[in-house]
Amino acid sequence: xxxxxxxxxxxxxxxxxxxxxxxxxxxxxxxxxxxxxxxxxxxxxxxxxxxxxxxxxxxxxxxxxxxxxxxxxxxxxxxxxxxxxxxxxxxxxxxxxxxxxxxxxxxxxxxxxxxxxxxxxxxxxxxxxxxxxxxxxxxxxxxxxxxxxxxxxxxxxxxxxxxxxxxxxxxxxxxxxxxxxxxxxxxxxxxxxxxxxxxxxxxxxxxxxxxxxxxxxxxxxxxxxxxxxxxxxxxxxxxxxxxxxxxxxxxxxxxx
Amino acid sequence: xxxxxxxxxxxxxxxxxxxxxxxxxxxxxxxxxxxxxxxxxxxxxxxxxxxxxxxxxxxxxxxxxxxxxxxxxxxxxxxxxxxxxxxxxxxxxxxxxxxxxxxxxxxxxxxxxxxxxxxxxxxxxxxxxxxxxxxxxxxxxxxxxxxxxxxxxxxxxxxxxxxxxxxxxxxxxxxxxxxxxxxxxxxxxxxxxxxxxxxxxxxxxxxxxxxxxxxxxxxxxxxxxxxxxxxxxxxxxxxxxxxxxxxxxxxxxxxxxxxxxxxxxxxxxxxxxxxxxxxxxxxxxxxxxxxxxxxxxxxxxxxxxx
Numbered sequence: 001x002x003x004x005x006x007x008x009x010x011x012x013x014x015x016x017x018x019x020x021x022x023x024x025x026x027x028x029x030x031x032x033x034x035x036x037x038x039x040x041x042x043x044x045x046x047x048x049x050x051x052x053x054x055x056x057x058x059x060x061x062x063x064x065x066x067x068x069x070x071x072x073x074x075x076x077x078x079x080x081x082x083x084x085x086x087x088x089x090x091x092x093x094x095x096x097x098x099x100x101x102x103x104x105x106x107x108x109x110x111x112x113x114x115x116x117x118x119x120x121x122x123x124x125x126x127x128x129x130x131x132x133x134x135x136x137x138x139x140x141x142x143x144x145x146x147x148x149x150x151x152x153x154x155x156x157x158x159x160x161x162x163x164x165x166x167x168x169x170x171x172x173x174x175x176x177x178x179x180x181x182x183x184x185x186x187x188x189x190x191x192x193x194x195x196x197x198x199x200x201x202x203x204x205x206x207x208x209x210x211x212x213x214x215x216x217x218x219x220x221x222x223x224x225x226x227x228x229x230x231x232x233x234x235x236x237x238x239x240x241x242x243x244x245x246x247x248x249x250x251x252x253x254x255x256x
Numbered sequence: 257x258x259x260x261x262x263x264x265x266x267x268x269x270x271x272x273x274x275x276x277x278x279x280x281x282x283x284x285x286x287x288x289x290x291x292x293x294x295x296x297x298x299x300x301x302x303x304x305x306x307x308x309x310x311x312x313x314x315x316x317x318x319x320x321x322x323x324x325x326x327x328x329x330x331x332x333x334x335x336x337x338x339x340x341x342x343x344x345x346x347x348x349x350x351x352x353x354x355x356x357x358x359x360x361x362x363x364x365x366x367x368x369x370x371x372x373x374x375x376x377x378x379x380x381x382x383x384x385x386x387x388x389x390x391x392x393x394x395x396x397x398x399x400x401x402x403x404x405x406x407x408x409x410x411x412x413x414x415x416x417x418x419x420x421x422x423x424x425x426x427x428x429x430x431x432x433x434x435x436x437x438x439x440x441x442x443x444x445x446x447x448x449x450x451x452x453x454x455x456x457x458x459x460x461x462x463x464x465x466x467x468x469x470x471x472x473x474x475x476x477x478x479x480x481x482x483x484x485x486x487x488x489x490x491x492x493x494x495x496x497x498x499x500x501x502x503x504x505x506x507x508x509x510x511x512x513x514x515x516x517x518x519x520x521x522x523x524x525x526x527x528x529x530x531x532x533x534x535x536x537x538x539x540x541x542x543x544x545x546x547x548x549x550x551x552x553x554x555x556x557x558x559x560x561x562x
Contacts, residue, residue, distance in 0.1 A: 086444035100435050114429050115444035
């Protein structure tokens, strides 16, 4: 495990401050507070229904918080529309993979490639989006010149769909990538294929948040984890230390 | 080569030759058919962006009143009122519907259904724009041939234009908004701006119909907001096959002349018309165009067995 890349500015890339959200009677996220440095890989874990996905939705603007703030590069982005947050370079994957089924796999990437952010980053000139999309798919492990790239996304196996989701984040040229249960439902073999891609992203200096249930695989790559239970942060720190905490054990294994 | 060329040539030849061979009554039917075909394409376009509209009459009426007013109050010539009415009408409709762009499915449909009815009452109650009498004595087209060929060419431009537009990246993003708007938003695209652009394009198409018909009738009044302009295009698009534009054209060219042909039947006309609609929907729920297209593609693989 490598240490996060230190940049000159020690200011956090993303800081979540006292974020709070209730849905009717359900207090989904309670006063969650954490900071994220550039180049760090943060794991967010917790039992089912502990508010992990809601936290992602709050950060990416799909759900508006009741109180608290999200700061990205020191800028308050709380309550911004999702497309504006994505435009800043915060990309996310969805837990439920819903590709544009009748389109060929590579055409799915046209959507992020069409965004104002990508147009601006490529200097106003954007050539053939199709070929850029094919290159991106190769980067996430679609074999070059194989037919998978051209197959309808609806007919792809689950492993490829997850890679496609990852490719969408890359297409947006995101600096912060939030992966919501990327590993769920993947076989060991598929995982072995997708882990190196994430490690490569880390080497490139991307900051990553991973919501994960597959702890063994997550702990191999995460610098730090945050444990949620009933919307509260009950543990934070080094993966190995966090799991030793009594409270975390209780949350995962239950009490006697 | 011919195999590829024939399908797009059919509407081109049809729309250019039909005015020459039809008797003058059926020329009027051709105009009405073309109008409904355009409205159906405008509906089809909106529905492929996920906006189900029940208010093509809104676009039609606003366009009609725009060009009618430009003629009546400012006395502008016809070749200015129609283009200006088209763009102005499209822009007005877009602005009117901006607040409801966030609504999806049936909610958007309800608003679009109500707006033209509301405008009709506003015109009636406040007596603006000629009130119940409407604006009369507007300029007409120089002759019937101009009238027929203007609409024919616009239908062709709209047909091929829409089909081309939907196959570009812009069209792809629009279709993606219908399928999964959250995913498009997470791709950093402002879906409301995209929807507004789509609305403007569809609004202009509808407003053109209104502006054009104003000068055909030389009159604009409350009937411009009639429900017919909302429902018949929808029926044409569904019968013809959604999402192809050619289907909308086909649907309109079946339904409108059918309705005219049945005039001889007398009292049972509506019943027969409704029954034939049911037959189309039940027999070919995918739409006539999709069926014809599939059959045509099968011809390619026809092999002669001796």
